[in-house]
Amino acid sequence: MLVIITNNPLIQESFGSTYTVDYEALSYDDILIKIRDAVHRGASILTHPLYGSVKPKETPYRSVLMEMREGPVDMDSLLLIEQTIASAGKFPNKSAGYDEATLNDCKIIDLSLLQGALRSM
Amino acid sequence: MKLELGKIYIKDIKFDDSQRIEDGVLYVSKEELTKIALSDDHLASAEFDIAKPGESVRITPVKDVIEPRVKVEGSGGVFPGWIAKVDTVGSGKTYALKGMAVVTAGPIVGFQEGVIDMTGPGADYTPFSKTINLVMVCKPVEGLKQHAYEKAVRLAGFRVAAAIGELARSLEPDETVVYETCTIKEGLQKYPDLPRVAYVHMLQSQGLLHDTYVYGVDAKQILPTIVSPTETFDGAIVSGNCVSACDKNPTYVHQNNPVVEELFKQHGKTINFVCHILTNENVFLADKERSSFFTAKICKMLDLDGVIISEEGFGNPDTDLIMNCKKITAEGIKTVIITDEYAGRDGKSQSLADAHASADAVVTAGNANEVVILPKLDKVIGTLDYINKIAGASEETLREDGSLEVEIQVITGATSEVGFGCLSAR
Numbered sequence: 001m002l003v004i005i006t007n008n009p010l011i012q013e014s015f016g017s018t019y020t021v022d023y024e025a026l027s028y029d030d031i032l033i034k035i036r037d038a039v040h041r042g043a044s045i046l047t048h049p050l051y052g053s054v055k056p057k058e059t060p061y062r063s064v065l066m067e068m069r070e071g072p073v074d075m076d077s078l079l080l081i082e083q084t085i086a087s088a089g090k091f092p093n094k095s096a097g098y099d100e101a102t103l104n105d106c107k108i109i110d111l112s113l114l115q116g117a118l119r120s121m
Numbered sequence: 122m123k124l125e126l127g128k129i130y131i132k133d134i135k136f137d138d139s140q141r142i143e144d145g146v147l148y149v150s151k152e153e154l155t156k157i158a159l160s161d162d163h164l165a166s167a168e169f170d171i172a173k174p175g176e177s178v179r180i181t182p183v184k185d186v187i188e189p190r191v192k193v194e195g196s197g198g199v200f201p202g203w204i205a206k207v208d209t210v211g212s213g214k215t216y217a218l219k220g221m222a223v224v225t226a227g228p229i230v231g232f233q234e235g236v237i238d239m240t241g242p243g244a245d246y247t248p249f250s251k252t253i254n255l256v257m258v259c260k261p262v263e264g265l266k267q268h269a270y271e272k273a274v275r276l277a278g279f280r281v282a283a284a285i286g287e288l289a290r291s292l293e294p295d296e297t298v299v300y301e302t303c304t305i306k307e308g309l310q311k312y313p314d315l316p317r318v319a320y321v322h323m324l325q326s327q328g329l330l331h332d333t334y335v336y337g338v339d340a341k342q343i344l345p346t347i348v349s350p351t352e353t354f355d356g357a358i359v360s361g362n363c364v365s366a367c368d369k370n371p372t373y374v375h376q377n378n379p380v381v382e383e384l385f386k387q388h389g390k391t392i393n394f395v396c397h398i399l400t401n402e403n404v405f406l407a408d409k410e411r412s413s414f415f416t417a418k419i420c421k422m423l424d425l426d427g428v429i430i431s432e433e434g435f436g437n438p439d440t441d442l443i444m445n446c447k448k449i450t451a452e453g454i455k456t457v458i459i460t461d462e463y464a465g466r467d468g469k470s471q472s473l474a475d476a477h478a479s480a481d482a483v484v485t486a487g488n489a490n491e492v493v494i495l496p497k498l499d500k501v502i503g504t505l506d507y508i509n510k511i512a513g514a515s516e517e518t519l520r521e522d523g524s525l526e527v528e529i530q531v532i533t534g535a536t537s538e539v540g541f542g543c544l545s546a547r
Contacts (some may be wrong), residue, residue: 050436052327053365055512102231112328117405
């Protein structure tokens with residue numbers, strides 16, 4: 001089953017009626033951990049978990065499309081999410097002091113990156 | 122294809138009532154330029170300013186940088202698919218206004234970087250401190266969404282650059298450079314003993330402020346394709362892409378791609394420069410696989426001996442870079458990759474988010490995490506409102522004395538992955 005794992009409320013609003021959206025108000029680090037846990041259970045990652053060019057944790061939001069299933073671990077997905085967690089670890093959390101307008105811009109960019117991927121499915 | 126590129130050197134830009142180029146001085150009318158910029162009803166205002174090398178001026182946030190050009194002979198026109206109708210460009214005669222640029226600036230989103238300092242240590246990191254810059258800051262009509270705002274500013278920049286380029290149509294160039302490519306068969310006959318080399322040019326194509334366009338087509342929707350390297354000189358590739366300003370290719374860099382320039386210099390001497398291969402950098406992993414398989418297949422079908430691969434951006438595109446490198450190498454073709462690094466402020470961290478043993482010939486454009494202090498400058502074109510939020514900055518960036526402590530990733534073109542930068546190991 002295809003599931004979008006996200007901490008971006010705009011994804012729920014925009015795609016909630018057409019895709020299965022697993023929204024939870026988690027931190028950037030915790031959303032990556034949630035993805036890793038799903039991979040441990042057998043899920044595959046379909047969209048790259050490293051953001052476009054907005055650096056990890058420069059935005060609080062991350063949305064990743066996954067093929068959810070239980071079974072043997074997809075090693076490509078595991079390598080990808082571990083590399084992403086290691087990469088994100090190099091960046092400080094920048095978004096704590098963002099105002100509403102900037103947070104909204106972050107949501108829109110996250111939505112745009114996912115839209116681009118969903119269009120090519 | 123044969124393209125004659127006539128260079129007209131601009132020594133100064135001045136505001137005036139009538140627009141013209143005289144004795145190397147470009148005269149532009151604010152009123153005329155504003156009309157051209159605001160012909161799109163998404164924009165409420167456009168302000169113009171001039172920033173010259175050595176002046177105490179900081180331009181931020183920068184969106185795009187464009188070199189004015191005009192097509193004087195041959196098919197098509199500049200920026201095909203946007204300004205000119207879609208027709209194959211890259212042959213005939215084109216004039217370029219050298220030594221100047223049109224810079225579009227202004228915040229589309231609230232964390233957008235892109236700094237050009239015209240003097241001081243920041244100027245040493247950006248190639249656009251050496252050009253006389255006509256800067257345009259556009260504001261949107263109320264309620265305009267980010268996507269529409271981005272497109273409106275992008276197109277306004279092209280319109281203004283094309284209108285300025287038109288002023289050169291009847292001039293005599295100061296210098297002319299001729300670029301000529303051969304067909305596959307001609308190349309084999311003319312240079313049977315030279316290695317067959319192509320350029321694999323990766324285009325950022327992930328979404329809002331991360332897009333690049335080829336003949337008007339969003340690059341995320343293309344399959345890898347081949348073009349004549351002269352086509353880029355006429356604006357066949359344009360940028361809609363400015364997040365992480367250090368390693369993004371503004372339109373100016375596509376028009377003056379140094380990898381293409383250098384390959385042309387070696388064409389017929391040490392290599393046979395076969396073609397320019399365009400590929401994308403998408404978000405969907407299946408797209409990454411598909412595009413890299415197509416790129417490798419094209420390289421194989423062209424019987425290449427070697428390729429230069431340039432990346433655009435960092436992180437997620439590292440995956441595309443390594444996939445291209447791995448799959449092209451597996452076809453028995455030698456590869457050299459050009460990238461930049463995010464190796465931490467101390468330079469000790471893993472530089473790329475992906476790696477493979479086939480990536481054994483790498484040119485680095487520098488460490489984007491390197492910290493610099495940019496002194497306070499007298500004038501800001503644009504706004505410093507977001508400076509503490511942008512990538513490479515922090516809450517401590519704007520210091521009491523007005524100086525900025527930032528990583529060089531905030532500076533437009535600082536670690537250009539096509540080598541259009543100032544950093545060197547020499």
